[in-house]
Amino acid sequence: MSFDVPDDRRYLESHEWALETDGVVRVGITDFAQDELGDVVFVExxxxxxxxxxxxxxxxxxxxxAVSDLYAPVSGEVVSVNEDLFDAPELVNEDPFGEGWMLEIEPDDIGELEALLSADEYEDQIA
Structure with missing residues (x-):
């Protein structure tokens, strides 16, 4: 099975993605992760x-x-939370890289992103 792995973001081995835009890092879980989990019913x-x-x-x-922990790709302050997920957690399954995003972090050190996996490295991990 083939999973969507956009090459505009970085990845954690624990299957979270991080997309930096204008100094803010948006975070969610990957297509692979939502597929492995099955139907998402709750997000904390x-x-x-x-x-x-x-x-x-x-x-x-x-x-x-299953219940799975979520891990932060960078250190910093949470500046936004996707409150749509509280009423519609299925967005994580339907659009994990778009409407199913989880939070945005103002990072203490944007350089922390460099330690994360590239799209190619993440694809190798889930292959």
Whole structure:
């Protein structure tokens, strides 16, 4: 099976993606991750203003099959949370790289993105 892996973002081995735009990093889970989870029924996210640390847990995604921790791709302050997911968690399945995004972080060090996997490296991991 082939999964969508956009090459405009970076990836964690734990299947989160990070897209930097104008100094803010938008975060979600990958197409592969949502497929493995099955139907997402609940998403727990931090509050705006919370601080997160790179590669530490920031929330939980719950599906009909499993509960999985979510990990931050960069350290920084949460500046936005996708509140649509509270009423429509299925957006994570329907559009994991678009409407199913989870949060936006103002990073302490944008250079942390360089430590993450490229699209090619992530594709190798899930192959």
């Amino acid at each position: 996210l931090p509050d705006e203003g919370d601080d997160v640390d790179q590669e530490t847990e920031f929330g939980v995604v719950e599906s009909i099959k």
